[in-house]
Amino acid sequence: MLKALHKTGLVFFPAFDWAIDPTHPEREERLLYTQDQVTEEGIFDINGIIEYKPDLVTFQDIQRAHFCVPDEKTITTQSHLISAGGAKAIADAVLNKEVKNGFALVRPPGHHSMRVSHGGRGFCHINMEAIMVEYIRSQYGIKKIAIIDTDCHHGDGTNDIFWHDPDVLFISLHQDGRTLYPGSGFPEELGGPNAKGSNLNIPLPPGTSTEGYLYVIRNCVLPAIEEFKPDIIVNSAGQDNHYTDPLTNMNFSAQGYAELTTLLKPDIAVLEGGYSIEGALPYVNLGIILAMAGLDYSGVVEPDFNPEQLKQSVSVTDKIKKTTDLVNSYWHQKDALRQRSGTPGDIVTRHREIFYDTANIFERQKEKVRICQDCGGCFEIDSTASPGHHILAIHIPINACKACIETGYQFFDQADKNKFDIVFLQDRPKDLYEIK
Amino acid sequence: MIIGIDVGGTNTDAVLLSSSRIEKKVKVPTDSADLFNTILSCFTRLLDNIDPKKIKRVVISTTLTTNAIVQQNMNPVGMFVSAGPGIDPIAFSTGEHYYCVSGSINHRGREKAPVNTMEIEDIAKKLKKTGIEYIGIVSKFCVRNPSHEILIKRILNKHFKKIFMGHHVSGNLNFPRRIATTHLNAAVFSLHKSFFEAVKLSLKEKGLAVPIQILKADGGTMSLESSMAFPGQTVLSGPAASIMGAIPYASKKQDAIVLDVGGTTTDIAFLVDKAPLLEPLGIQRGRYKSLIRSLQTDSIGIGGDSIVRLKNKELIIGPDRKGPAMAFGGPEPTPTDALFVLGLMKDGDKENAQKGIHKIAKELSLTDIEAADQIFKKCCSIILKKTFEMIDKLNSKPVYTVHEFLEGYKISPQKILLLGGPAPYFAKKIEELYHIKTIAVPESSVANAIGAALARTTCEVSLNADTEQGIVSAHEEGFAEPISKTYSKDDLIETALTLLKEKAINLGADQDNIDEMEVVEFQQFNIVRNFSPRGKILRIKMQIKPGMIKGFEKILL
Numbered sequence: 007m008l009k010a011l012h013k014t015g016l017v018f019f020p021a022f023d024w025a026i027d028p029t030h031p032e033r034e035e036r037l038l039y040t041q042d043q044v045t046e047e048g049i050f051d052i053n054g055i056i057e058y059k060p061d062l063v064t065f066q067d068i069q070r071a072h073f074c075v076p077d078e079k080t081i082t083t084q085s086h087l088i089s090a091g092g093a094k095a096i097a098d099a100v101l102n103k104e105v106k107n108g109f110a111l112v113r114p115p116g117h118h119s120m121r122v123s124h125g126g127r128g129f130c131h132i133n134m135e136a137i138m139v140e141y142i143r144s145q146y147g148i149k150k151i152a153i154i155d156t157d158c159h160h161g162d163g164t165n166d167i168f169w170h171d172p173d174v175l176f177i178s179l180h181q182d183g184r185t186l187y188p189g190s191g192f193p194e195e196l197g198g199p200n201a202k203g204s205n206l207n208i209p210l211p212p213g214t215s216t217e218g219y220l221y222v223i224r225n226c227v228l229p230a231i232e233e234f235k236p237d238i239i240v241n242s243a244g245q246d247n248h249y250t251d252p253l254t255n256m257n258f259s260a261q262g263y264a265e266l267t268t269l270l271k272p273d274i275a276v277l278e279g280g281y282s283i284e285g286a287l288p289y290v291n292l293g294i295i296l297a298m299a300g301l302d303y304s305g306v307v308e309p310d311f312n313p314e315q316l317k318q319s320v321s322v323t324d325k326i327k328k329t330t331d332l333v334n335s336y337w338h339q340k341d342a343l344r345q346r347s348g349t350p351g352d353i354v355t356r357h358r359e360i361f362y363d364t365a366n367i368f369e370r371q372k373e374k375v376r377i378c379q380d381c382g383g384c385f386e387i388d389s390t391a392s393p394g395h396h397i398l399a400i401h402i403p404i405n406a407c408k409a410c411i412e413t414g415y416q417f418f419d420q421a422d423k424n425k426f427d428i429v430f431l432q433d434r435p436k437d438l439y440e441i442k
Numbered sequence: 443m444i445i446g447i448d449v450g451g452t453n454t455d456a457v458l459l460s461s462s463r464i465e466k467k468v469k470v471p472t473d474s475a476d477l478f479n480t481i482l483s484c485f486t487r488l489l490d491n492i493d494p495k496k497i498k499r500v501v502i503s504t505t506l507t508t509n510a511i512v513q514q515n516m517n518p519v520g521m522f523v524s525a526g527p528g529i530d531p532i533a534f535s536t537g538e539h540y541y542c543v544s545g546s547i548n549h550r551g552r553e554k555a556p557v558n559t560m561e562i563e564d565i566a567k568k569l570k571k572t573g574i575e576y577i578g579i580v581s582k583f584c585v586r587n588p589s590h591e592i593l594i595k596r597i598l599n600k601h602f603k604k605i606f607m608g609h610h611v612s613g614n615l616n617f618p619r620r621i622a623t624t625h626l627n628a629a630v631f632s633l634h635k636s637f638f639e640a641v642k643l644s645l646k647e648k649g650l651a652v653p654i655q656i657l658k659a660d661g662g663t664m665s666l667e668s669s670m671a672f673p674g675q676t677v678l679s680g681p682a683a684s685i686m687g688a689i690p691y692a693s694k695k696q697d698a699i700v701l702d703v704g705g706t707t708t709d710i711a712f713l714v715d716k717a718p719l720l721e722p723l724g725i726q727r728g729r730y731k732s733l734i735r736s737l738q739t740d741s742i743g744i745g746g747d748s749i750v751r752l753k754n755k756e757l758i759i760g761p762d763r764k765g766p767a768m769a770f771g772g773p774e775p776t777p778t779d780a781l782f783v784l785g786l787m788k789d790g791d792k793e794n795a796q797k798g799i800h801k802i803a804k805e806l807s808l809t810d811i812e813a814a815d816q817i818f819k820k821c822c823s824i825i826l827k828k829t830f831e832m833i834d835k836l837n838s839k840p841v842y843t844v845h846e847f848l849e850g851y852k853i854s855p856q857k858i859l860l861l862g863g864p865a866p867y868f869a870k871k872i873e874e875l876y877h878i879k880t881i882a883v884p885e886s887s888v889a890n891a892i893g894a895a896l897a898r899t900t901c902e903v904s905l906n907a908d909t910e911q912g913i914v915s916a917h918e919e920g921f922a923e924p925i926s927k928t929y930s931k932d933d934l935i936e937t938a939l940t941l942l943k944e945k946a947i948n949l950g951a952d953q954d955n956i957d958e959m960e961v962v963e964f965q966q967f968n969i970v971r972n973f974s975p976r977g978k979i980l981r982i983k984m985q986i987k988p989g990m991i992k993g994f995e996k997i998l999l
């Protein structure tokens with residue numbers, strides 16, 4: 007009988023009765039063939055693989071990571087709460103040491119959801135990994151977390167939520183934003199003034215194959231993780247880099263995904279996108295599960311796999327090397343960049359525009375953050391959605407210094423109630439969420 | 443009148459029932475070296491002074507196949523296994539003569555790599571030389587498309603005595619379990635066949651010509667003839683017989699726990715609305731996992747004859763047994779001895795029982811009565827603890843839809859039904875300790891035989907309709923038909939009902955007892971490619987659930 011080398015937890019929640027709409031890529035059928043493959047392989051019978059039931063996240067769980075406008079109930083469905091709850095259940099299993107690692111195969115996905123969420127963006131309403139990470143920090147007192155987003159689309163939601171957070175290293179590998187939704191994730195996007203270098207964005211040219219992905223993992227991701235020394239590694243395991251994916255232009259394979267997982271050794275993996283539901287997902291998911299459990303995955307090869315056809319061109323290889331070198335140089339300069347971003351106590355302003363393609367909302371943000379060398383710095387976001395609401399959201403980071411806590415409360419107290427529909431306060435040190 | 447026989451590990455119980463009462467009951471020690479004579483002696487005693495023409499139904503539950511597995515007394519089987527992408531099938535080897543061959547079918551049932559006829563022929567030659575007579579063929583995803591299995595069988599037909607195919611075993615996906623189950627059917631086939639043909643012949647000589655029904659692990663029956671295709675399904679029918687015997691005492695619309703307290707072990711099972719819970723996929727016992735439909739049972743190593751000992755002044759009960767209780771001449775103190783000391787059991791050597799318990803009492807600085815009471819309480823608490831753990835596990839079973847998640851049924855038993863020798867004493871104690879209504883099932887010493895006698899024929903069908911490919915199939919039943927694009931849920935249910943009825947009749951069910959049909963699972967998906975709908979996948983699983991045949995309700999009141 008097969009025995010897993012590592013005890014691995016799985017949550018499988020295909021939400022067989024939920025879709026954005028009947029012909030949308032994010033629909034009921036998405037994990038059907040994956041379920042068939044995983045069931046036929048007898049995965050749940052393997053000694054050391056344990057299936058968990060998803061939990062249901064509470065609104066309090068969501069409020070640690072998001073400002074939902076107007077509120078959590080309006081922009082989520084039960085399916086989102088269960089999907090995020092799947093990630094939470096795996097986190098509990100891993101942190102209670104019931105298993106060594108775990109994989110939440112859940113849908114709908116979440117990595118395009120930002121801290122302020124007015125609705126659906128890129129098939130996402132709430133950010134599962136971010137909700138899970140904040141839950142882990144509040145519940146288990148863990149400080150340093152690395153999130154590696156290997157979805158083919160830039161994980162701009164997660165990128166946004168941890169933008170100012172020096173204790174969360176967020177690295178995203180994705181197809182170049184000039185060729186794919188959401189159009190962001192360039193190497194210069196390094197995080198807020200107090201957290202420069204804690205966001206690393208690695209855009210890859212169309213046509214990147216297994217060789218290129220593993221090159222970036224070995225030469226950029228792993229060295230950064232080694233230096234950062236996270237307590238937990240999370241993988242946002244999107245599967246749309248696959249050579250058969252209908253929405254993207256990459257040449258990654260099931261073998262490649264399994265090897266990436268073996269190299270990365272995530273404590274927790276959470277499924278994100280991936281829309282080649284027949285040709286890729288059954289094999290990629292199987293490969294990831296076996297790799298996490300430390301089992302032989304050499305037989306997990308797509309029936310139509312042809313490595314010769316998927317070989318990446320010399321120019322692609324060259325571009326990947328250049329990008330890796332650039333990102334590495336930013337990573338090595340991160341301390342200097344943080345020093346240079348301003349005088350402690352100063353307030354720095356940023357303006358942004360965000361489009362919600364799924365919900366068809368246009369949002370304008372004005373963000374003010376306090377420069378701080380002792381913590382991530384408190385900040386406020388003045389956000390106007392059209393159609394939608396005008397809100398002010400204040401965030402005090404979980405490891406905030408005294409000065410930032412005080413400034414955060416000043417932001418909140420000084421906020422003019424008549425100017426905004428809602429004013430929110432996220433006090434992470436006290437695990438409080440207030441509305442006025 | 444009907445006859446039910448349950449051959450157990452220690453005793454064989456048999457009953458003769460009329461529609462109004464238990465006419466006769468027999469208990470004989472099981473001779474595991476000669477099960478045939480054990481069964482025949484039961485028949486001889488039941489039929490004494492009875493006109494065999496009055497017998498309308500005979501159901502037998504045996505440990506024949508279970509013993510064969512335990513004693514590794516099975517036929518060697520040549521296995522042909524084809525897999526394709528995924529885990530290397532060598533991991534599921536059934537032992538010698540296991541061959542991984544080429545050929546691959548994907549999850550939609552499409553061929554991805556062909557069968558290699560030469561390869562199969564070569565292996566067949568090798569197997570013939572070693573004297574192999576029985577063959578199992580299993581291909582991955584044969585449930586979606588069995589053509590490779592059928593093709594390989596065609597090549598092998600002329601060379602071997604009997605060939606078993608994976609897609610006949612079950613409509614469920616699970617390749618490793620399908621391999622194990624197909625192998626088991628092939629490995630116990632000749633034993634099962636020769637045994638029951640002998641039984642049939644002897645009964646005929648006694649003037650008993652009614653078709654024989656055999657009890658399965660799911661608490662249902664199948665005819666002797668159809669059992670030849672699935673002899674593995676008779677494994678672990680013993681615990682099923684007992685659980686079926688408890689059903690009449692459960693209440694409608696309520697959940698109940700069934701505990702069968704034996705000598706060495708206690709079996710635990712659950713009833714929901716008078717129907718037993720089934721394993722989602724099939725029997726599992728330790729390493730062994732199969733696709734054999736089975737009641738959800740678990741057993742713990744604690745029973746009336748378990749050894750009671752002390753470790754660091756703490757009571758340890760079981761899991762081993764060294765013979766009967768001291769009250770019956772055994773070597774070590776047991777929970778049964780505690781019952782003697784407490785004055786609950788009487789027909790035995792109380793003095794001897796007291797001797798055993800006294801030793802323990804002395805070490806614990808308790809009186810004999812106090813020690814006996816502690817032992818008794820400890821037994822109850824171990825059994826109940828395990829039971830509640832099982833309930834928690836069942837209630838945290840993963841679900842795959844938002845609807846199921848929100849509507850998730852939670853088992854909350856309001857009654858405990860106790861079977862086995864010491865049942866009446868345990869019933870009172872458990873009710874006192876846990877405040878759950880607990881009853882000892884009447885006639886609990888032969889409830890297993892009654893359960894077997896009254897069990898109805900059960901079966902399950904799984905259908906997969908794919909309107910893109912234009913086909914509805916239930917390969918397990920050898921059924922496939924073309925369908926139109928507009929094929930609907932109602933059409934599928936109708937097809938499933940027809941197949942289920944047909945299957946039940948073929949398995950030996952009578953018309954009056956096939957109305958308890960239910961949908962176990964239904965799923966429906968749109969197939970979308972490049973943003974446009976191409977068709978639908980509809981899946982259904984229907985069953986005739988385990989239960990009692992009609993017309994015998996009065997005996998049990």
